[in-house]
Amino acid sequence: MKEKVKNWSEEELITRCARGERKAQQVLYERFCRKMYVVALRYSKTTFEAEDILQESFIKVFAAIGSFKGDSTLEYWIKRIVINTALKHTRKLLDKTPMEDVDEINEEPFSYISADESYDFKELLEVIRKLSPGYQAVFNLYAIEGYKHHEIAEMLGISEGTSKSQYARAKALIQKMLAREEEKAYAKQRENL
Secondary structure (H helix, E strand, O other): OOOOOOHOOOOHHHEEEOOOOOHHHHHHHHHHHHHHHHHHHOOOHHHHHHHHHHHHHHHHHHHHHHHHHOOOOOOHHHHHHHHHHHHHHHHHHOOOOOOOOOOOOOHHHHHHHOOOOOOOOOHHHHHHHHHOOHHHHHHHHHHHHOOOOOHHHHHHOOOOHHHHHHHHHHHHHHHHHHHHHHHHHHHHHHHHO
């Protein structure tokens, strides 16, 4: 009688993956690949790059899963690996991108949607992916992942002021791009009247 692998507990799945069982690795991958792919997409410019980040991340997950201590959820632990892998890719590009350090930045939270407009995930993702690597990384880490600027600075090897200025500029660019998209949609509607 076949064991119901889909119903393995998280503990059992971790144990089996740590032993190198391929079926367990497949089950773990299938449980988390979609969510982690979305994370990788936010930090990449192309789907190819996101797939590469995802693949590299799961190789790291399978290599390190025996050291998972359960201090957080398994999903959060995997997400951290995906983010760190994506940032490794981003750091290569950050060396080529100039960043400015600004001390005083207005830190009001970013709001994607105003009262009279709505954007679907794909529209927002495309706008975020148009940002430069530095803006994209800082925006994702601060606005979406919830890291503080001092944490982002440490993760990216930049100053806290640079993190704040990158976030402020990214937020302004996203709002401009969304406004342009809204204007285009409005103009198209008027043409069709």
